[in-house]
Amino acid sequence: xxxxxxxxxxxxRDSFVARVAxxxxxxxxxxxxxxFIVDRGHLYMATGQATLAARNAVANPEVAILLDGEAAGRxxxxxxxxxxxxxxxGFPTWRVLARLALKxxxxxxxxxxxxxxxxxxxxxTRYYAQGQSAVIEVAPETAELVRSTS
Amino acid sequence: MGRVTQRVDPSxxxxxxxxxxxxxxxxxxxxxxxxxxxALRREGDRIWIGIDPGVPPGSDSxxxxxxxxxxxxxxDLRAITWRGHLIPGTAPATELPTELRWFExxxxxxxxxxxxxxREES
Numbered sequence: 686x687x688x689x690x691x692x693x694x695x696x697x698r699d700s701f702v703a704r705v706a707x708x709x710x711x712x713x714x715x716x717x718x719x720x721f722i723v724d725r726g727h728l729y730m731a732t733g734q735a736t737l738a739a740r741n742a743v744a745n746p747e748v749a750i751l752l753d754g755e756a757a758g759r760x761x762x763x764x765x766x767x768x769x770x771x772x773x774x775g776f777p778t779w780r781v782l783a784r785l786a787l788k789x790x791x792x793x794x795x796x797x798x799x800x801x802x803x804x805x806x807x808x809x810t811r812y813y814a815q816g817q818s819a820v821i822e823v824a825p826e827t828a829e830l831v832r833s834t835s
Numbered sequence: 836m837g838r839v840t841q842r843v844d845p846s847x848x849x850x851x852x853x854x855x856x857x858x859x860x861x862x863x864x865x866x867x868x869x870x871x872x873x874a875l876r877r878e879g880d881r882i883w884i885g886i887d888p889g890v891p892p893g894s895d896s897x898x899x900x901x902x903x904x905x906x907x908x909x910x911d912l913r914a915i916t917w918r919g920h921l922i923p924g925t926a927p928a929t930e931l932p933t934e935l936r937w938f939e940x941x942x943x944x945x946x947x948x949x950x951x952x953x954r955e956e957s
Contacts, residue, residue, distance in 0.1 A: 701907040706861035706870035706900075714868055716861035716902040718914055741868075749870040751859050755907070763872045789908060798908035805910065808953050812839040832887050834858075834874040834935055 688726065688766070688825035696764035697723045700752040701788075703730060705821070707741030707748050707770075715741055719821070722784040728766075728823040729781045733816035734774060742770035742821050750823065753833075762830040768823040777820045837956040841948040848903075848915050848947050852877050855903045860884060862899045864891050874935055875903060876927055882917075882942065883927045885935035896920070901940060906950075913949035917942040 686693055703721040708714050717738040719730040728750070732739050742748060752764040777785065789795050799806075858875040861868060874885035884901065891897075899921055904914035921938035931937065 702857075702904065702912075704857070704859050704870060704902060704904070706868040708863050708868040712863055713898060713918075714861040714863050714900050716859060716870060716900045716916060718902065718904040718912070745868065747867045749861075749868050751870050751872060753857060765870065767867075795908050798911060802910040802951070805953055808839055808955065809909070811836075811955075812841070812953060815839060831871060831890075834872050834885055834887060834932070 686828045686830075688768075688828050690828065692830070693764060693766070693825075693828045695757070696752045696754040697728075699754040699757040700764075701755060702753075703728065704751040705730065705738055705748055706750070707738055708745045709737070709741050710744040720785065720789055722781060722788055724781055724784060726825070728768070728825065729777060729785075730821040730823070731777055731781075731785060732819055732821060734772075734819040735816055736819070739772050739819045739821060743772045746770045748823060751831075761833055763833050764828060765831050766823075766825045766828045768825040768827075771822045771824075773820040773822060774817065775820075776818050781820065839953060839955050841950045841953050843913075843947055843949045843952050845915055845945050845947045847949060847952070848913060851903050851905055851913065851915060852882075856905045858901065858903045860886065860899055860901055862891070862897050873901070874932060875901065876931065878927050881927070882940040883931075884921060884938045884940045885932060886938065888934070888936045899940075901942075910951045910953075913947075913951065915945060915947040917945045919943045
């Protein structure tokens with residue numbers, strides 16, 4: 686499937702966590718669950734510069750991503766996207782940041798989850814301050830449906 | 836002040852491993868990182884991975900990573916990852932989907948985290 690296929694767009698819309706497979710400079714695989722948003726056809730994932738996902742994507746930009754489309758309910762298929770990653774140091778652009786905030790902090794279910802943990806916000810701020818930010822941008826090249834096994 | 840961490844002991848995520856909401860496997864194939872959804876069953880200390888028969892890896896020498904994760908929003912996110920190898924062979928005793936190819940997974944290391952358990956290390 687092409688990355689702009691309606692099925693692909695549906696999975697991208699209905700998925701919250703991207704499971705991102707990368708490989709290290711020495712060829713070891715890694716698999717990391719990351720939040721993401723889509724902007725102008727590219728996936729953007731905020732993470733830390735020191736994370737395995739970011740370091741691996743710098744070393745080997747070819748990545749594979751699994752998306753469950755979990756907001757649409759359990760599916761018999763999972764979308765697998767192969768693409769090329771670029772790692773940007775620092776915070777996301779305001780445009781990407783706004784979309785991440787809307788999807789994961791402000792939308793009603795997200796806001797409820799946030800408010801339920803208000804006592805931990807300060808601790809989270811300290812957690813983020815411990816590392817340098819990075820953004821993994823992935824340009825999808827191919828996409829396919831693979832059978833869900835769960 | 837101590838370091839703030841989301842890391843937890845793997846035993847705190849036993850429920851996740853017993854009933855994995857999402858499970859996936861990563862390996863390197865053809866020089867590139869690859870990922871597939873998998874089924875996971877644990878019996879005691881042994882872990883079994885069910886994979887679509889048409890999917891590599893086919894060799895027990897290939898290092899793999901298994902991820903089980905759950906949650907959508909920040910404080911709900913929790914996961915466990917293991918590094919190890921897949922060993923083709925007998926399937927576990929429990930009733931399992933027969934259309935999958937089952938491997939025993941030999942874990943060499945694991946990392947687990949639960950953002951709802953965020954805390955300052957002492």
